[in-house]
Amino acid sequence: MARTNEELVAMAQHASLPNYRPPPFVLSEGRGCRVSDVEGNEYLDFSGGIAVLSVGHAHPKLAEAIGRQAARLMHTSNLFYNDRAIELAAQLVERTAFDRVYFANSGTEANEALIKLARRWHHEHGRPERVELVAAEKSFHGRTMGALTLTGQPKYHVGMGPLVGGVKHVPFGDLDAMRAAVGDTTAAVMLEPVQGEGGLVVPDPEYLRAVRALCDERGALLFFDEVQTGFGRTGTFMGAEHSGVVPDACSIAKGMGGGFPVGAILVREALADGLPPGAHASTFGGNPLACAAGLAVLSIFDEEGLVENARAMGDRLGAGLEELAAAHGCVSEARGLGLLRGVRLQGVDPLAVYARLRDQHKMLASIAGGDVLRFAPPLNVTAADIDEALERVGALLAEVSQPAAGLGAEVAP
Numbered sequence: 001m002a003r004t005n006e007e008l009v010a011m012a013q014h015a016s017l018p019n020y021r022p023p024p025f026v027l028s029e030g031r032g033c034r035v036s037d038v039e040g041n042e043y044l045d046f047s048g049g050i051a052v053l054s055v056g057h058a059h060p061k062l063a064e065a066i067g068r069q070a071a072r073l074m075h076t077s078n079l080f081y082n083d084r085a086i087e088l089a090a091q092l093v094e095r096t097a098f099d100r101v102y103f104a105n106s107g108t109e110a111n112e113a114l115i116k117l118a119r120r121w122h123h124e125h126g127r128p129e130r131v132e133l134v135a136a137e138k139s140f141h142g143r144t145m146g147a148l149t150l151t152g153q154p155k156y157h158v159g160m161g162p163l164v165g166g167v168k169h170v171p172f173g174d175l176d177a178m179r180a181a182v183g184d185t186t187a188a189v190m191l192e193p194v195q196g197e198g199g200l201v202v203p204d205p206e207y208l209r210a211v212r213a214l215c216d217e218r219g220a221l222l223f224f225d226e227v228q229t230g231f232g233r234t235g236t237f238m239g240a241e242h243s244g245v246v247p248d249a250c251s252i253a254k255g256m257g258g259g260f261p262v263g264a265i266l267v268r269e270a271l272a273d274g275l276p277p278g279a280h281a282s283t284f285g286g287n288p289l290a291c292a293a294g295l296a297v298l299s300i301f302d303e304e305g306l307v308e309n310a311r312a313m314g315d316r317l318g319a320g321l322e323e324l325a326a327a328h329g330c331v332s333e334a335r336g337l338g339l340l341r342g343v344r345l346q347g348v349d350p351l352a353v354y355a356r357l358r359d360q361h362k363m364l365a366s367i368a369g370g371d372v373l374r375f376a377p378p379l380n381v382t383a384a385d386i387d388e389a390l391e392r393v394g395a396l397l398a399e400v401s402q403p404a405a406g407l408g409a410e411v412a413p
């Protein structure tokens with residue numbers, strides 16, 4: 001007999017480290033924008049696996065491509081070329097402003113590669129003093145030690161020191177602070193085109209253009225972390241396209257495999273000598289199975305026009321959230337770009353609101369920046385799904401605006 005939510009949660013709590021605190025049900029199936037637990041309870045999934053599910057749950061073409069590749073060639077290691085990685089790299093180069101690709105397995109790993117590339121590239125060019133990295137406050141770049149050091153949120157650093165060193169943080173959007181931080185020892189500046197985990201902070205495109213000019217003037221590299229914003233999430237293939245800025249390199253992951261773990265860095269030709277043979281490697285990076293998933297995602301994007309859909313559905317979601325923000329005092333503003341959207345809550349406990357949306361309205365979202373209820377649905381979300389989501393969020397906000405809502409405190413997702 002199938003196990004219940006309760007039985008499985010008890011097993012999970014027994015055998016897993018307590019670093020996550022998920023709600024007490026166990027997901028086991030998904031299709032498009034919907035997921036259900038082992039007891040058949042269905043949820044409208046606007047958490048999108050934290051902005052990963054670019055083609056929705058269980059897309060038949062992605063599932064088929066992964067199955068076919070698994071039966072053909074799953075792994076080669078980096079000792080050999082494989083046809084899927086070559087094909088995916090060629091497509092990424094063709095679709096972006098970059099010339100070279102290195103494959104990783106996650107966002108944080110891609111960022112580690114960028115950190116190493118920045119330092120090693122300057123070293124190769126006779127500038128060994130250029131080791132410093134400048135990143136933004138409230139940024140998020142991952143949990144491995146280098147990416148963690150870049151992450152401009154002290155709460156993630158607690159008890160993890162000593163950190164990597166050589167990293168300065170400046171307020172996001174503050175050009176004067178950036179000017180004061182970038183100098184003769186700067187290797188690279190790292191920014192997110194939209195701060196995702198920091199609370200969906202969309203910068204003035206002029207700021208990004210000015211940082212580009214500053215980096216050029218001072219001999220520092222500019223990197224964008226597109227782990228969350230890349231692969232159509234903001235309604236353009238890469239988030240950088242909104243500002244027209246071309247960084248020297250960027251990291252991608254999340255939406256790239258549609259749920260299959262894969263990441264990469266995309267690099268301009270001038271930096272290609274920054275990772276000479278032996279300078280960096282990954283056993284699994286560029287694995288044919290992961291690259292087959294990436295190729296399937298790209299072909300689904302083309303066949304179904306998903307970048308365009310992300311823009312159109314993002315506009316619809318954004319307009320609806322603006323209306324809800326105007327109607328409800330517990331929302332201070334609607335934020336975001338494309339299908340990376342949210343509402344900033346005020347005067348209510350964001351975690352309790354998030355939990356109520358899930359438990360009472362059967363809709364999944366996530367919290368960003370502590371007080372932003374974030375929606376990152378699949379890029380193939382339909383207008384009907386968006387309208388349904390807006391209805392559920394509207395009903396939620398109407399309830400939590402009542403003084404008697406009785407929202408209790410919850411633990412962070």
Ligand SMILES: Cc1ncc(COP(=O)(O)O)c(C=O)c1O
Pocket residue numbers: 050106107108109111140141142143192196197225226227228229253254
């Ligand atoms: C902008 C950004 N960079 C890096 C990461 C880390 O990615 P991963 O969890 O795949 O290591 C995240 C994850 O949320 C992210 O949003």
